Amino acid sequence: MSIKLENVGIAVRDLEATISFFIDLGLEVVVRDTISGAWADTAVGLDGNHTRIAVLKTPDGHGQIELFEYLHPAAIETEPTLPNEVGMHRVAFSVDDIDATLEIASRHGCYPLRGVATYLDIYKLTYLRGPSGIIVMLAQDLKSG
Structure with a gap:
């Protein structure tokens, strides 16, 4: 069995502003899309899942992040993560x-x-x-x- 990290996904409130930030740091957009439909509901586990996404890669091609902005269901605002909180970190x-x-x-x-x-x-x-x-x-x- 082999395993390979594809990307790290990050939900954002403003896709365009976040893309701009990461492009300015040197990443490159490789995919932009709008995702919805039964397959997306099943894969993500949310009914009516509808998101705009962008996948960006590092210049060396080894790292990727997937940014997604939820159109439906509505994004849920949370407090910004602190460096010592358990869960997705940085x-x-x-x-x-x-x-x-x-x-x-x-x-x-x-x-x-x-x-x-x-x-x-x-x-x-x-x-x-x-x-x-x-x-x-x-x-x-x-x-x-």
Whole structure:
């Protein structure tokens, strides 16, 4: 038996704003679609499931996220996840220049939760709150260049 991670799915309140954020960070849209019908109801477990989706991939082609905006049933707002809460936690990216990446994120109104930390002179890293409250971890390897 083999297994391969296809993507991580994230429900968002504004698909276009979230796509824009991740494109500016360097991801690329590979699929956009509107999903509905009996097959979607069965697969997801929601009657009348109707969503707009976008799948984005990292430049290296190894990572993908699927963003979905519910049209029906209506999306349910929740409090933003805290770093210590059990459940789906964050999406993490390695970046070449964390300061430049944070400048891009700031243009979307997204800032570090507290600041940028250095771990053992190996990584600079931070968590930031992205669109729809998504926690995004950015890490820059200080040993590679």
